[in-house]
Amino acid sequence: VGHIHQVSSKVAGTVGEVLVNDNQQVKEGDLLVKLDPKDYQNKVQQAVAALQSAQQQANAAQANIGLASQTTTGKTTQAQGDVSTAQASVSTARAAVTEAEVGIPAAEAAVQEAEAGIPAAQSQVAQADATLTRTQADYKRYENLFRQGAIARQQLDTARAAYDVALAQRNGAIQGVQQAQARLASAKVGVARAQSLLAQAQEGVTTAQAKLAAARGGLQQATASGQQTSVNRSQYAAAQGAIAQSQAALKDAQLQLSYTSIFAPAAGRVGRKTVEVGNRIQSAAPLMAIVNNDYWVVANFKETQLEKMHPGQVVDVKLDAFPSHTFIGRVDSVSPASGAQFALLPPDNATGNFTKVVQRIPVKIVIDPKSMQGYDSRITPGMSAEVTVEVK
Missing domain, CATH: 2.40.50.100 (RNA polymerase II/Efflux pump adaptor protein, barrel-sandwich hybrid domain)
Known part of the structure; x- marks a missing residue:
């Protein structure tokens, strides 16, 4: 045996x-x-190619992890800064609105005060007109009397002086009306300016709020980029699994090739x-x-x-x-x-x-x-x- x-x-x-x-x-x-061995050599070559492809995918996924992480950090930092800046701009714009709102009542009060001053000035003009008319009539009457020799020169001069004073007062009253009207126009311009400032301030608030919303959107997008990093990590883990699988397939193909020699x-x-x-x-x-x-x-x-x-x-x-x-x-x-x-x-x-x-x-x-x-x-x-x- x-x-x-x-x-x-x-x-x-x-x-x-x-x-x-x-x-x-x-x-x-x-x-x-x-x-x-040709069939088994082809299988070995295919397994080598599959392993190289899996390694390239793993390298790409690993590179994407680093790139996405750096990009996410930079974008997040920038977005947080943009949000802070936009919030400060909103606060500044709202303060400007408050200040502009306070200026409108003051401007409107100035208009009311100017409007109230016009009737008084016009009343003074009317009084000055009446005084001027009376003194003018007195002056003409005294002038006729003086020509007739009925009054002395002094009385004529007194009447003339009274007329000149009344004329000056009337001119002053007219200037007072004009000044009151100018103050009213200026006060109305102040109201318009205050309203314009308010509108600009409100527009600034709207713009600042829009920038704040955009900054918050950028922050959300940057945060979402962090999720992409997680996706890249998952892809890298999957690629590592594919590498292990390809390595096992290559070893099996090489083993099968070795079996062609008995x-x-x-x-x-x-x-x-x-x-x-x-x-x-x-x-x-x-x-x-x-x-x-x-x-x-x-x-x-x-x-x-x-x-x-x-x-x-x-x-x-x-x-x-x-x-x-x-x-x-x-x-x-x-x-x-x-x-x-x-x-x-x-x-x-x-x-x-x-x-x-x-x-x-x-x-x-x-x-x-x-x-x-x-x-x-x-x-x-x-x-x-x-x-x-x-x-x-």
Whole structure:
């Protein structure tokens, strides 16, 4: 008996080269068969390309994380500054509105005061007109009397002086009306100016509020950019997963490619070779067998012969193929069960019809390599042998 190693392929493919023949001696690790590697080389190249693509995606995602983080920080800082500036502008504009609102009542009061001064000035004009008319009539009358010699020159001069005073007073009253009207016009201009300032201040509030809303929108947008950073981090994590998956796929493809070279699992001789160049083989299909050079004998002794038998005892072995040569061996071990127990249908003696049958127990006998010199390449598993155990 010897170890027989069945050689098969782990992958399917077309046989490109067979490097051994039947009965050829091989060493462990020798190349036996080569399959066409093109399909598996293509798979390796595809796996390499997929890995490179995944690495590029990961690098891009990582770069996007840094860029988005820096951009978000800058935009957020700027947006917060814009919001603060806009809030200050709104406060300033509202203060201007308040100030403008306070100025309108004062301007309106000045208009009312100016309007009230006009009737008084006009009344003074009327009084001055009446005085002027009277003094003018007196002056004309005194002038006629003076021509007639009825009055002295002094009386005429007095009447003239009174007329001049009345004329001056009338002119002064007219100027008073004009001044009152000018004050009214100026007061109305002040009201218009105050109203204009109020309108400008209110418009400033509206503009400042619009800028504040825009600044808050920019802040929200900057905050949303932070969510993009989270998205980029998720994409980077996914890319890392894709890299791991691609690396595993590449290792698997490289492993499959390595399986296109089939090596000897042990030293021995080639037997039952069925593979030829050009064959299309499937995985696990038997291609050949390797029978190694470790031989032993399995002797089936009766159970009644085992009383004095134990491992280490010397054994004489005669092979039917070489009857003139005696091989020396030793008992290696005794089977843990009888041969019948390992049968496909082991006997069942529980039926009640029991017939005692002497059982055969397999005993493993190892042959000394020195006694096999010159025969080791000629001995094959399956040969018949007679063994004699020295049980002394």
